[in-house]
Amino acid sequence: MRRLACTNPALPALCLLLVALLALPAAGQKHGGVFRGVFNSDPPILDPQFASDTTSSAVIHQLFDGLVELDEKLQVEPSLAEKWTISGDQKVYTFSLRRGVKFHNGREMKAADLKYSLERAARGKTPWVVEKILGAPDVIKGQGKEIRGIRVVNDYTLEITLERPFAPFLMLMAHDPSFVVPREEVERLGEKEFGSKPVGTGAFRFVSWRHDDQLVLEAFRDHFRGAPYLDRVVYRVIPDENTRFQEYKTGNLEVDDVPTGQLRAIRSDATLGKELSITPTLGVYALRFTMTQAPFKDNRKLRQALNYAIDKQAVADVILEGSVPPARGVLPPSMPGYNPELAGYPYDRARALKLLAEAGYPDGKGLPPITLYYNTSGLHKRIVELAQAQLRDLGLSIQVTALDWAAYLKLVEDGGTQWHRMGWLADYPDPENFLTVLFHSRNIGPPGNTSRYSNPEVDRLFDEADRLPAGPARLAKYRDAEKLIVEDAPWVFVYWYTSRLLQKPYVRGLEHSPMSASPELHKAPLRKVWLDR
Amino acid sequence: MIGFVGRRLLALVPVLFGVTLLVFLLTAVSLGDPVRAAMGQRGDPAVIAQIREDYGLDRPLWIQYGLWLGRLARGDLGRSYHQQRRVTEIVAERLPATVRLALAATGVAVALGIVAGILAAVRHGGFADVLVMTGALMGISTPVFWLGLMLILTFAVWLQWLPVSGYGDGAWRYLVLPACALGALHAGVIARMARASLLEVVRQDYVRAARAKGLREATVLVKHALRNAMLPVITVTGIGLADLLVGAPLTETVFAWPGLGRMLVAAVGQRDLPVVMAAVLLFAVIYLLGNLLVDLAYGAADPRLRV
Numbered sequence A: 001m002r003r004l005a006c007t008n009p010a011l012p013a014l015c016l017l018l019v020a021l022l023a024l025p026a027a028g029q030k031h032g033g034v035f036r037g038v039f040n041s042d043p044p045i046l047d048p049q050f051a052s053d054t055t056s057s058a059v060i061h062q063l064f065d066g067l068v069e070l071d072e073k074l075q076v077e078p079s080l081a082e083k084w085t086i087s088g089d090q091k092v093y094t095f096s097l098r099r100g101v102k103f104h105n106g107r108e109m110k111a112a113d114l115k116y117s118l119e120r121a122a123r124g125k126t127p128w129v130v131e132k133i134l135g136a137p138d139v140i141k142g143q144g145k146e147i148r149g150i151r152v153v154n155d156y157t158l159e160i161t162l163e164r165p166f167a168p169f170l171m172l173m174a175h176d177p178s179f180v181v182p183r184e185e186v187e188r189l190g191e192k193e194f195g196s197k198p199v200g201t202g203a204f205r206f207v208s209w210r211h212d213d214q215l216v217l218e219a220f221r222d223h224f225r226g227a228p229y230l231d232r233v234v235y236r237v238i239p240d241e242n243t244r245f246q247e248y249k250t251g252n253l254e255v256d257d258v259p260t261g262q263l264r265a266i267r268s269d270a271t272l273g274k275e276l277s278i279t280p281t282l283g284v285y286a287l288r289f290t291m292t293q294a295p296f297k298d299n300r301k302l303r304q305a306l307n308y309a310i311d312k313q314a315v316a317d318v319i320l321e322g323s324v325p326p327a328r329g330v331l332p333p334s335m336p337g338y339n340p341e342l343a344g345y346p347y348d349r350a351r352a353l354k355l356l357a358e359a360g361y362p363d364g365k366g367l368p369p370i371t372l373y374y375n376t377s378g379l380h381k382r383i384v385e386l387a388q389a390q391l392r393d394l395g396l397s398i399q400v401t402a403l404d405w406a407a408y409l410k411l412v413e414d415g416g417t418q419w420h421r422m423g424w425l426a427d428y429p430d431p432e433n434f435l436t437v438l439f440h441s442r443n444i445g446p447p448g449n450t451s452r453y454s455n456p457e458v459d460r461l462f463d464e465a466d467r468l469p470a471g472p473a474r475l476a477k478y479r480d481a482e483k484l485i486v487e488d489a490p491w492v493f494v495y496w497y498t499s500r501l502l503q504k505p506y507v508r509g510l511e512h513s514p515m516s517a518s519p520e521l522h523k524a525p526l527r528k529v530w531l532d533r
Numbered sequence B: 001m002i003g004f005v006g007r008r009l010l011a012l013v014p015v016l017f018g019v020t021l022l023v024f025l026l027t028a029v030s031l032g033d034p035v036r037a038a039m040g041q042r043g044d045p046a047v048i049a050q051i052r053e054d055y056g057l058d059r060p061l062w063i064q065y066g067l068w069l070g071r072l073a074r075g076d077l078g079r080s081y082h083q084q085r086r087v088t089e090i091v092a093e094r095l096p097a098t099v100r101l102a103l104a105a106t107g108v109a110v111a112l113g114i115v116a117g118i119l120a121a122v123r124h125g126g127f128a129d130v131l132v133m134t135g136a137l138m139g140i141s142t143p144v145f146w147l148g149l150m151l152i153l154t155f156a157v158w159l160q161w162l163p164v165s166g167y168g169d170g171a172w173r174y175l176v177l178p179a180c181a182l183g184a185l186h187a188g189v190i191a192r193m194a195r196a197s198l199l200e201v202v203r204q205d206y207v208r209a210a211r212a213k214g215l216r217e218a219t220v221l222v223k224h225a226l227r228n229a230m231l232p233v234i235t236v237t238g239i240g241l242a243d244l245l246v247g248a249p250l251t252e253t254v255f256a257w258p259g260l261g262r263m264l265v266a267a268v269g270q271r272d273l274p275v276v277m278a279a280v281l282l283f284a285v286i287y288l289l290g291n292l293l294v295d296l297a298y299g300a301a302d303p304r305l306r307v
Helices: A009-021 A054-063 A111-122 A136-140 A171-175 A183-189 A239-250 A263-268 A299-307 A311-317 A349-358 A378-392 A404-413 A429-437 A456-467 A472-488 B002-029 B034-039 B044-055 B062-072 B087-122 B127-143 B142-159 B173-201 B204-213 B216-246 B249-254 B260-269 B272-299
Strands: A035-038 A068-070 A076-078 A081-086 A091-099 A152-154 A157-161 A202-212 A212-221 A231-239 A253-255 A275-291 A370-375 A398-403 A421-424 A493-502
Touching: A035 A054, A035 A239, A035 A253, A035 A299, A054 A202, A054 A421, A068 A171, A076 A081, A081 A493, A091 B087, A111 A136, A111 A152, A111 A157, A111 A183, A111 A202, A111 A253, A231 A239, A239 A253, A239 B142, A263 A275, A275 A378, A299 A349, A299 A378, A299 A472, A299 A493, A311 A378, A311 A493, A349 A493, A370 A378, A370 A404, A370 B002, A378 A398, A378 A421, A398 A404, A404 A421, A404 B173, A429 A456, B002 B062, B034 B044, B062 B272, B087 B216, B087 B260, B127 B173, B142 B173, B142 B249, B173 B216, B173 B249, B204 B216, B216 B272, B249 B260, B260 B272
Parallel strands: A035 A231, A370 A398, A370 A421
Antiparallel strands: A068 A076, A081 A091, A091 A157, A152 A157, A202 A212, A212 A231, A253 A493, A275 A421, A275 A493
């Protein structure tokens, strides 16, 4: 073996220079500056276990950490857990935690904090995140306080045992309700007040919050990954999209969404055109039939006829200015398990008329008027009115009715509509979060299946997929299930979501994950962002 | 005077009781479920049931209302279903922004409206009259969101004199555009009222007598006519101020102003009953007190009314 020797007199100086360069951030990243983000509404609560909206989530992701996290490509990466092992039966997860992780109050985070937080999640707003853990369902029902499937092995080792194997479990551990909170702060502030003065382990700490105006975070210098590049993050709350756009144009915001109807103008603008990006996101927009209501109950041909009769490409091109792909099924293209071979229901008037006749309503005759519900919004209104016009062309009488969100959600979840619009944005990037949640018969109503779709064969495929480890065999089950669902046509599959973002050219390192939507970018870790100016 | 004010304040109690009962019943019987609205999609039925129980929403309506009244008597307005914070805290945060905007908008409206109204009355039938009244009509009929956007484009984007939106730590620069947008509507109303009232007063005998005495026209107008002409203007301004204090949701939305109007609109959409009830109660008090102040101002302006 040759020994490296410093024979050249210039070499020690070069070595020192190299060491100094390695200590600097890579690729010219700069420290300092304020990132000015924007929300269209005030976040309701900054408590990971009690928030369920994307606006709150955007802030929660900067203030808190989980055992693992998802990167821009939706891969599971270590976070509070340095590494983990999974038992052969896919039921026991053993996490080795990083040492020296500090909460914003200075105390070291340990395994007991994670156990406390996951048990708090079982009593929180989205307990389904922990329901797969052994003993969690009892705690969710209020029959006990401790989840027996969570064991603190020592301060830096946490063991979680599942009721049965569940392939996307690690993704659930990257979801907000699994983030760690310090018990003493929750108890000091009170369960209800913690969400107004949050304390976590995240790269940014909470500074101030003037509701409906602005929320300020600052860099947490003791973050376990080191201090973030930015000094501060200021989120403005600006409900009007035109005002947001003017703030962006005058240089008061680093990012913004695209105001309705402005996409073409922005694309053709020399400056704004370069700042625009359109990213596919894990979401689907559909007009859902209620499968237990006449005339859609037991009439697949009628549902298929309506699918062929509505021109999804026109919705995408005319209403959404060509920024979204028309949907051909449920799973969007960025989702594992996406089936590019699904043809869906492209616009075909002749086929729609033929199916309508076969369904017992030739030229629409004999079909009573159908009411299509939507929640009040300019975009939804234009989409349902376009569908209404296209169906009128076939001789069908469609009434459209708008309700505000609270009234709408209750009516829809109780099965009180014939037909309703609904979107779905993934909680975690796994087909189970789309297909099982939205189509399994056990999820009818508030849990997600608002079309009240029930197909024993589809349920069986979901249950089999649930038990399989991640891999092609599991995805094949979901593909088979999706194929059956599309054939059954419980929805009119309209389009897959995209995120339309304006971003100043000096903003670097901002992740455009398919899990993030503009303007909140709720899954984007701002610790990676730096300002090149 | 004290007896008059006391009687008026006492009369507020049944009115406020009626208002809260009406709002409670309307909100309770309207479609929608506050818990489901707060949970969003994928709500767990067990959690929904638990939260309903925690907030007493599973109990009969009259018990819910009784409990609310009981808490109100202790000065407790409850907790928001949506934010889980104390309602008093939520309202107290937004009240200063609303009061500032309402007072500034009223200032703009009174200054513009009275000057324009006098000018129109003095130049009655002339070009200035037509111009002022056209401007007043435009002020009244221009949608505030459009006017707001035009003000933003002109003064914030092109000229860059003022900020686009926000509260900005209370700096006055942030107040100018929303106050002008909101004040324009009321300026139009005040200008029309001031003109009509002044034209009526200047035709009266005592004004003619003042002119006959050889007083200068400016003295006749300011000293003799204007004071009497201001009575209806005070009414319009007082009611306008009460209107502004109960929130201006559109202006607050366009200028991202963190006031009570936006808060109430959001709370109604979310069926956040404790916030809606607190806001309506506050608005009713403001409105009723606003009317009381108008009555008192009448007395100050016209000594005959004190008799």
